[in-house]
Amino acid sequence: MEVNELIREAAKKLETPFLVLDIEQVKKNYIRLKNSMKKVDIFYAVKANSHIEILKALRDLGSSFDVASVGEIDKLLSIGVSPKRMSFGNPIKKEKDIEYAWKLGIEYFSVDSEMEVEKVARRAPGAKVYARIATSSNDSDWPLSGKFGTDIDHVISILKWANRNGLVPYGISFHVGSQSYNKYKWQEAILEASVVFNKLMKNGIELKMLNLGGGIPVKHTKPIPTVEEIGEVVDESIQEYLWKHKDLMIITEPGRSMVGDAGILVSKVILKSRKGAKQWVYLDVGVFHGLMETIENFQYEIQVEGKSYDKTGVFTLAGPTCDSVDTIYEDILLPADIDYEDIVYFINAGAYTVEYGSSFNGIEPPKVYTIDELKELIK
Amino acid sequence: MEVNELIREAAKKLETPFLVLDIEQVKKNYIRLKNSMKKVDIFYAVKANSHIEILKALRDLGSSFDVASVGEIDKLLSIGVSPKRMSFGNPIKKEKDIEYAWKLGIEYFSVDSEMEVEKVARRAPGAKVYARIATSSNDSDWPLSGKFGTDIDHVISILKWANRNGLVPYGISFHVGSQSYNKYKWQEAILEASVVFNKLMKNGIELKMLNLGGGIPVKHTKPIPTVEEIGEVVDESIQEYLWKHKDLMIITEPGRSMVGDAGILVSKVILKSRKGAKQWVYLDVGVFHGLMETIENFQYEIQVEGKSYDKTGVFTLAGPTCDSVDTIYEDILLPADIDYEDIVYFINAGAYTVEYGSSFNGIEPPKVYTIDELKELIK
Structure with missing residues (x-):
């Protein structure tokens, strides 16, 4: 802008x-991302900017939303967004918030630890959970690994644990790091995700969702890959590494790239x-x-x-x-x-x-x- | 606590x-500091915690207040604190806020640059200004020098500039750094302040105020000097270095030590x-x-x-x-x-x-x- x-x-x-917020620019960003990743459902990461006009514009364009708290859920409810279009993407939730979300009708919950699985199982029995792989995100401004996500073997055991606890092990998420400068980080992450998909398939667990996280950069002072370039890498990587897994639900959680x-x-x-x-x-x-x-x-x-x-x-x-x-x-x-x-x-x-x-x-x-x-x- | x-x-x-806030503890801290520095007026630094019950308790004990913004001024006005008991201690003020404060009756304004002097002169003609020496505060958790204060020669020229611009060059402030661990830092700072007092006296400018700033530490994990020990150092240093300057107004701006x-x-x-x-x-x-x-x-x-x-x-x-x-x-x-x-x-x-x-x-x-x-x- x-x-x-x-x-x-x-x-x-x-x-x-x-x-100053240019809501038309937000709409353009949404449409451009949608066009670059046609098979991908967009869950806007509300934390990036929760201004009500941004949320309304994205609601009207058909966006879904990645939420992290009851505060964010309630703000979306107040403008008539259905809980079916929300994903509870915070792997550090209060139990009562899990219950609140589940009773409203939110279906998807993020987990990256055994304990979080147990919390979701207690308060949202039967919910769909996705586990987060920690990617090596040294080409981004905010390497988010460490606090969020865990290694491949741990992700596999977390999803098996979800299965044993009556949840639906539904998918894999990753996050290449906020403001990522290397488009091939998405390829690496999808390859890593495919390892989990394949190993769990051998154990009779068929995952249905790939969550690409956020991380699409916004132009500030360094050169960045375009959304189209990233979309191409994502598309090719899914075809190459996840072709065995049909009818995948693919989602992304852009924040900065929608509003930055x-x-x-x-x-x-x-x-x-x-x-x-x-x-x-x-x-x-x-x-x-x-x-x-x-x-x-x-x-x-x-x-x-x-x-x-x-x-x-x-x-x-x-x-x-x-x-x-x-x-x-x-x-x-x-x-x-x-x-x-x-x-x-x-x-x-x-x-x-x-x-x-x-x-x-x-x-x-x-x-x-x-x-x-x-x-x-x-x- | x-x-x-x-x-x-x-x-x-x-x-x-x-x-949880223990207002009785705030009162004890105020009284203890007052007893340790009998000749010193306490201006509570509102930014440390602006909870209304803290402000009321200190008001009732006779405290004055160090404010940094119109927001803080208005909060104090709302509980009946007189502007005569406020000092505008932020050396980075908006001009309209200077005018607002001056018209209310606030008398004391902090400066640490020529430009701030000119701003105060335009909007608060005749106000009393005090200039801040940057002390070397490497024995504190937050060495505040750099952003605030300046060297001795610069402080002298700033106060002369204030004089030429129709303001009252009123005093010297310093800040040994928030959460300071070395009581002799106050001695050093008072010695430095005395250099300014004496040099300006030779130029016919008699300063009236010594502002000790804040920096009195609160016990967390490291050993700290007590308020009494600091009070003793302050008292001795004033007698030793500032004995020529009679009827000094001595103030301090505790924040952390009042409420931490x-x-x-x-x-x-x-x-x-x-x-x-x-x-x-x-x-x-x-x-x-x-x-x-x-x-x-x-x-x-x-x-x-x-x-x-x-x-x-x-x-x-x-x-x-x-x-x-x-x-x-x-x-x-x-x-x-x-x-x-x-x-x-x-x-x-x-x-x-x-x-x-x-x-x-x-x-x-x-x-x-x-x-x-x-x-x-x-x-």
Whole structure:
């Protein structure tokens, strides 16, 4: 998503910081992914951005949803999404939440441990469970392995355990890591999944679902594979490694790739100073109010209204709170003439920004406006 | 603050996670600090915990308040705290917030750059400003220097600049770093402050205020100096280095030391699993819902109800969200027999916990109960 005249005008007229959401871009992303992976059902990962207009747009396009909590389930129910279109994708669930989901009619539950199998068996007897393989995701910004997923042998024994506990061992999921840069990671993961499929088939257990997880990247500062390229790799890998398994349900759980490039975070310089050899620029938005991912070194493209990168300087960019952790980037290049009250755009900030927002230090998270709302506001 | 029978009973009866606040402990901390530093005015740093009962208790004891935003100012106004008892201690302020504060009657403003001086001069002409020295705070858990404060020569020129811009150059602040372990850091900082006092006196500028900042530590896992010991060092250092400057207003901005040991975060194990060689324990509270400081490696004392540390195991402790950053501690020692549904207490978690809480992943931050509320709830 590009900074356009509407956003420029809004940045001048409205109080910053705010996040602009382009719902049309979300729709485009959905349709493009759907076209790139025709046989794949899309379960949007609500955690990336749970703004109600995003959820409604995806609902209307026929998307399903990957949920992680009762809070997310209830938000979807409130806009009439059927539980049949939800998958409880968090392998760390409270038992009472499992029961709540099951009684509503949610069918699919994620597991990656024996204990989680037992919890699901107690509260959702007969549910379909899928187990998560931990992939080696060193080509991604967030290697999610470790906390989630486990090795192939363990996945096999978990699904057998599910079977013995009266659940339906239904499928395999993996996650190549959020913001993955290597399309062949999907091939590797599908190959690994096929090992589980085949071994369990020999044990009389026929899995029905392959869950590709998320991880499709959004363009920030590094080059990325396209959705179409990833779709091709996925399609070929399924044909090559899973041809024995007919009528597979194939799903994916995109988060960042649905909404990342549908948002721009608009902020303002509220202070510039020099301390010793260092130049500091302070914004009215920071780590605790939307830019949490920067402390894990996520690199946003930053644009400064009216200023160019032809001449740059080295700056430390920080947020407005009385907290040293609220330092966005140390020693980054910004236009040399960046100055007080300049408008600063964080491009492609639609995912995992306001969702992490707190009210720390008495400062509210950025307001969120859709393009339509913005048009109304500055009319 | 210790886990007592009331908290134990509440942990069994109420839904976790929740934070218990002992307001009596806050009062004790205030009185103890006041007694240790008799000539010092206490400005409670609201950001540490802005719970309304804490603010009311401190108001009633005569505390003043260090505020960082309009949000914090408004919260204090709502309980009748006079703006005369507030200091705007954030050196990164929005201009309109400066004006708002000044018009309300707030007198003291923090600055650590020329530009901030100019902003205050425009919106709060005639205000009293204090400038912050960056101290070398390598004996603390959070060395706050870098983002805040600047060197001695710069502080002098900033205060001269304030003078030329029609402000009252009023004082010097420093901050030895949050959770400081070395009491002589206060001595060093007061010595540095005295250099500024003396140099400015030669220029005809008489400073009136010494702001000791915060940094008084709370007992977690490392040994700490007591408030009394720190008070003694402060007292001696002021007599030794600042004796020329009569009728000094001396203030301190405690946050963690007022509320840190007045809170216990109560959570539950919702999953235990083994992955490869690693054992994982997942709680119903995590980094995004109260334990943010653990990702900066803050070490809480952790107790597990009914389990002892006589036999320990190495575990990775993680929160409940679908986010790998939500990993509290890697490879820590916990009771070897920690298990599903065990109650886990984070001791001395009254500061900087729920204040950072978000609603990420559809999960609400922990509820907060005072001891009195808890008694009512489990009656």
